[in-house]
Amino acid sequence: MGFGTLRLMQRYSFFTLARNALTRHQDWARAWRSPPLRPSYDVVIVGAGGHGLSTAYHLAKEHGVSNVAVIEKGWLGGGNTARNTHTIRSNYLRDVSIRFHDASVKLYEQMSAELNYNILFSQRSMIDLVQSWGKLRDLRRRSLAMALHGPTYQLISVDELRRRIPAMGDLQNVRLPPLAGVLHPEGAMARHDAVAWSYARAADARGVEIHQHTEVTGFLSDARGAVVGVETSRGVVRAGKVALATAGNTSHVIARAGLTLPLVTRNLQAFVSEPVKPIIDVIVNCPDVGLYVMQSDKGELVIGGGTDPYPSYRQGCHFATFEDVVASLIEVFPRFGALKMLRQWGGAIEFAYDASPIISATPRDGLFVSTGWYGGFKSIPIGGLTFAHLIATGRPHALAEAFTLGRFGGLRYLLEAGTVAQR
Numbered sequence: 001m002g003f004g005t006l007r008l009m010q011r012y013s014f015f016t017l018a019r020n021a022l023t024r025h026q027d028w029a030r031a032w033r034s035p036p037l038r039p040s041y042d043v044v045i046v047g048a049g050g051h052g053l054s055t056a057y058h059l060a061k062e063h064g065v066s067n068v069a070v071i072e073k074g075w076l077g078g079g080n081t082a083r084n085t086h087t088i089r090s091n092y093l094r095d096v097s098i099r100f101h102d103a104s105v106k107l108y109e110q111m112s113a114e115l116n117y118n119i120l121f122s123q124r125s126m127i128d129l130v131q132s133w134g135k136l137r138d139l140r141r142r143s144l145a146m147a148l149h150g151p152t153y154q155l156i157s158v159d160e161l162r163r164r165i166p167a168m169g170d171l172q173n174v175r176l177p178p179l180a181g182v183l184h185p186e187g188a189m190a191r192h193d194a195v196a197w198s199y200a201r202a203a204d205a206r207g208v209e210i211h212q213h214t215e216v217t218g219f220l221s222d223a224r225g226a227v228v229g230v231e232t233s234r235g236v237v238r239a240g241k242v243a244l245a246t247a248g249n250t251s252h253v254i255a256r257a258g259l260t261l262p263l264v265t266r267n268l269q270a271f272v273s274e275p276v277k278p279i280i281d282v283i284v285n286c287p288d289v290g291l292y293v294m295q296s297d298k299g300e301l302v303i304g305g306g307t308d309p310y311p312s313y314r315q316g317c318h319f320a321t322f323e324d325v326v327a328s329l330i331e332v333f334p335r336f337g338a339l340k341m342l343r344q345w346g347g348a349i350e351f352a353y354d355a356s357p358i359i360s361a362t363p364r365d366g367l368f369v370s371t372g373w374y375g376g377f378k379s380i381p382i383g384g385l386t387f388a389h390l391i392a393t394g395r396p397h398a399l400a401e402a403f404t405l406g407r408f409g410g411l412r413y414l415l416e417a418g419t420v421a422q423r
């Protein structure tokens, strides 16, 4: 593995802003380079979403591996990283999941300072609205499990719920009257583009190359069947190791290496309203009816629900799902019925059969995969850090030992669902 040198990264600060204002902002350094594609690298990462870029950054930073190419078929950060509703949380059930996601939240807390890029991290807390006895039992169990590890998930009364979310209606005529709330103070949001851009800039400064508009179309193998490179739309690139961070495209990309993974692909959609004055200052999640809503810094309400009920690679909007989510929204927040919707979109997400991530070596030597992210924006910092560790050392990181493909052979499933509506 080659050890690259740290290039000088232009620091963003009040003084650089003032200095560049004097020259009409003509002299800003490029955030990352566009170098020519070379014929070989120590590591090729496929996919320049948050996970691929975070992995590249951590490979260079923690392991000194900077002879790395991140190869992206579109533009960096333009996949699901651009399509998600940027919710960050660590309210999980299994010990390994809680530890993993708690570490991710902690990395998010320092990310703006570490990468010298304002990711607009806003730790405004998340509140789950509980509307069924089954969900109350489920979330109470989750709260007790989390108490063993540090992140907070605390039951609150309906009165407290009303106090914290005054925009809610009186909830007298809802299908499922609320029984309680659960408060998760670590719940946060951050600007998704900035997360991708900040990792891209910091990885580039450490010598990593990012190649956009380059599609990986196949894999090179040696006589033993090990993966030793990729075929791309711009030619063949050899690599000591190949790492897939292709999110919702992983099933069909890895099929070109002759492998099938335990993944389901579904469309998940979101939409935003016209901007309004500040009305809701927490992230509200209603797992019983399949709805979550928060207000962006621009004032738009960002709204989402569960996935479409059937597998597909669609990236659009299924009207029945949209209608379902909006019906739930108006029931809980009747006043939002007067709002106009501004935009709607969807993304194909691939999640593992047990809804936990896969960060693993594969049966093909030299080929590694990070996938299965149901809600993987929140996991970008720790997903990249642990994937980089696996690629560099060949051993899973202590926080991600449970997330290898081996768990499916041995039926050691890590079932994680429940804070989102699953159909």
Ligand SMILES: Cc1cc2nc3c(=O)[nH]c(=O)nc-3n(C[C@H](O)[C@H](O)[C@H](O)COP(=O)(O)OP(=O)(O)OC[C@H]3O[C@@H](n4cnc5c(N)ncnc54)[C@H](O)[C@@H]3O)c2cc1C
Pocket (backbone or CB within 6 Å): 046, 047, 048, 049, 050, 051, 052, 071, 072, 073, 074, 075, 076, 077, 078, 079, 080, 081, 082, 083, 084, 085, 086, 087, 088, 214, 215, 216, 217, 245, 246, 247, 248, 249, 253, 268, 269, 270, 304, 345, 346, 347, 348, 349, 373, 374, 375, 376, 377, 378, 379
């Ligand atoms: C509507 C919606 C809302 C969501 N909300 C949340 C949320 O609130 N919180 C949360 O934590 N998560 C959320 N998610 C999930 C989150 O967006 C993803 O888990 C996360 O972005 C995955 O990051 P990634 O880097 O793995 O994937 P991506 O950003 O999709 O990156 C993968 C990249 O691989 C590239 N690629 C694919 N195939 C090839 C190829 N053959 N050659 C080269 N490049 C290739 C793609 O172009 C893409 O840029 C949401 C997803 C959607 C769709």
